[in-house]
Amino acid sequence: xxxxxxxxxxxxxxxxxxxxxxxxxxxxxxxxxxxxxxxxxxxxxxxxxxxxxxxxxxxxxxxxxxxxxxxxxxxxxxxxxxxxxxxxxxxxxxxxxxxxxxxxxxxxxxxxxxxxxxxxxxxxxxxxxxxxxxxxxxxxxxxxxxxxxxxxxxxxxxxxxxxxxxxxxxxxxxxxxxxxxxxxxxxxxxxxxxx
Amino acid sequence: xxxxxxxxxxxxxxxxxxxxxxxxxxxxxxxxxxxxxxxxxxxxxxxxxxxxxxxxxxxxxxxxxxxxxxxxxxxxxxxxxxxxxxxxxxxxxxxxxxxxxxxxxxxxxxxxxxxxxxxxxxxxxxxxxxxxxxxxxxxxxxxxxxxxxxxxxxxxxxxxxxxxxxxxxxxxxxxxxxxxxxxxxxxxxxxxxxx
Numbered sequence: 001x002x003x004x005x006x007x008x009x010x011x012x013x014x015x016x017x018x019x020x021x022x023x024x025x026x027x028x029x030x031x032x033x034x035x036x037x038x039x040x041x042x043x044x045x046x047x048x049x050x051x052x053x054x055x056x057x058x059x060x061x062x063x064x065x066x067x068x069x070x071x072x073x074x075x076x077x078x079x080x081x082x083x084x085x086x087x088x089x090x091x092x093x094x095x096x097x098x099x100x101x102x103x104x105x106x107x108x109x110x111x112x113x114x115x116x117x118x119x120x121x122x123x124x125x126x127x128x129x130x131x132x133x134x135x136x137x138x139x140x141x142x143x144x145x146x147x148x149x150x151x152x153x154x155x156x157x158x159x160x161x162x163x164x165x166x167x168x169x170x171x172x173x174x175x176x177x178x179x180x181x182x183x184x185x186x187x188x189x190x191x192x193x194x195x
Numbered sequence: 196x197x198x199x200x201x202x203x204x205x206x207x208x209x210x211x212x213x214x215x216x217x218x219x220x221x222x223x224x225x226x227x228x229x230x231x232x233x234x235x236x237x238x239x240x241x242x243x244x245x246x247x248x249x250x251x252x253x254x255x256x257x258x259x260x261x262x263x264x265x266x267x268x269x270x271x272x273x274x275x276x277x278x279x280x281x282x283x284x285x286x287x288x289x290x291x292x293x294x295x296x297x298x299x300x301x302x303x304x305x306x307x308x309x310x311x312x313x314x315x316x317x318x319x320x321x322x323x324x325x326x327x328x329x330x331x332x333x334x335x336x337x338x339x340x341x342x343x344x345x346x347x348x349x350x351x352x353x354x355x356x357x358x359x360x361x362x363x364x365x366x367x368x369x370x371x372x373x374x375x376x377x378x379x380x381x382x383x384x385x386x387x388x389x390x
Contacts, residue, residue: 145198
């Protein structure tokens, strides 16, 4: 028997994203977002939601390009800080001692210390209420060599991303591997065939 | 120095969602989706993406209501199976021995064995390419009592949700807690104030 526990923006855990944009003076801004994820395979698209009052949104209206930077768990304090203060009056990455570089293929900054960066071009915005959803096509994926396996693929355990639980307002690491997609479920197909 | 590893729908890890809908004969269908997440705080909204050829989308065009069911890691095989076969010719939950019940507040089925269920009303669709994004307002959150703490809040470690890495096509569990949102980052604010 399930219990109704109200409503709210609750789904857990969510990937923690750090959005990078340039303002009109070419100053780098970064903002943490947890409302976001992949939304299309072809073209590959990512979505994140932002309040329209945020500096990041003001920047996006001009540049229409951004990065999504994935911090490792060792940067949990930095990632949290990027969601607490505004880039209007704070140089957030410098305050934390992080290195900002221009992304090679989009007009947006990226954080060198974070192991994975998506280069994105805004293709659509969807107003929803308190937040506006920004949808971007993923133009390129940049990865630190030390998170790649022998086939050049990023390994989640090496990337060590941060997960967010919005109801409890806590951050988590990724845990153990438990199955393989499009494979683990085949045991039920076998049952059907045997009947 | 970062290495360009191409492009693609890559962000990791993502929450694994099982979408519940009724077809026009009131048969319950469930479909696994990993392209999705929270997209607005007020009203609380969730998004997931679906190919327009999917049975779930056909159902949604008629009912405009759905559930998002969050499986525990012990149901990884079932959740994977729900993404392998189509509900057009398979009663997926029954094949796996799972219990389907009508959700109390929306016209959609829910899986009793899964610890958390979001009841959703479709408010918008966003065509993007291979996938169409479905945006739903969260009408209610239903939780098993044994995943709630003493304040009635769901505990991620007890819910034990499944995470998905799309590049490696692997499933993971959630790991250890590493920080508190809007708190962990305050150390950098203190530095600023001391200067």
